[in-house]
């Protein structure tokens with residue numbers, strides 16, 4: 281059984297002309313690290329929030345979102361509370377926005393276990409101390425208020441909070457965006473270590489394909505609320521078959537490329553992960569607005585490979601020959617071989 285199994289998730293928001301998520305299939309196996317990648321607005325956050333049924337007001341969801349075999353979309357409020365405390369936990373982009381500034385770190389960490397009622401206060405405190413140690417902080421932090429801690433320390437606190445209920449699945453939504461470059465790399469390394477040590481599944485949401493490929497087993501590339509391509513991280517990074525993945529990749533410096541290949545204008549700095557050294561350059565054109573209905577492939581207006589069929593027919597997601605895990609939704613995937621057309 282997969283830890284997370286999303287099937288045909290379709291999410292509609294009020295006042296929009298098309299579903300904001302449209303037929304999303306995504307799985308995370310036990311102890312697997314999976315990355316969800318795409319430009320801003322593609323639907324990554326809504327997908328990860330759907331796993332905890334944290335949906336915008338007025339949103340309607342169809343399909344199924346199974347966590348440890350149970351459908352989150354059909355859960356009672358009480359079951360949903362237990363899910364959020366013990367089964368799946370989320371680490372948000374900005375820890376300062378997620379942690380109450382008026383309460384001590386110890387209270388923040390133990391709150392959900394205490395409210396859940398199953399753990400006594402002394403046990404919850406002990407667990408908070410050991411989770412702080414696991415994320416590289418000392419027990420003294422328990423008595424501190426959030427404003428005494430740096431952004432990197434607070435994100436470690438968020439990670440400790442996520443581990444408090446011994447979850448099977450951690451959802452990390454751009455967890456390093458609000459941090460400086462050195463701290464970003466530390467937090468990413470820490471998440472990987474903890475994922476292995478505690479044996480959780482990890483869904484890592486990022487706009488950075490290089491970072492995704494570096495830390496995950498498998499990657500999903502999302503465009504306009506649909507999965508454009510999915511497969512093993514190595515395969516997507518080295519042999520993408522969707523023009524959108526190839527375009528993302530073309531704007532990501534390669535680990536194996538000599539610095540001179542990147543040209544004098546190559547972005548410096550170490551991006552979110554440190555190893556792959558840049559932000560994504562913008563891909564020409566804009567993703568479709570939620571106010572327009574879609575006919576055909578959503579990427580067609582920006583795609584160099586597009587032909588008439590692309591604007592008329594939505595491409596089906598199909599396995600790439602020779603690799604059942606690698607799937608792509610593109611009419612011309614055979615023409616895409618490892619990069620942008622010359």
Ligand SMILES: Nc1ncnc2c1ncn2[C@@H]1O[C@H](COP(=O)(O)OP(=O)(O)OP(=O)(O)O)[C@@H](O)[C@H]1O
Pocket residue numbers: 293300318319320321322323324325326327336337487570
């Ligand atoms: N509460 C909301 N009400 C209305 N529209 C929303 C709401 N939340 C998200 N959207 C819209 O849904 C789309 C997908 O948003 P989402 O936040 O999932 O994208 P994302 O890929 O995570 O982007 P980012 O990287 O910027 O967070 C966007 O067009 C966004 O404007």
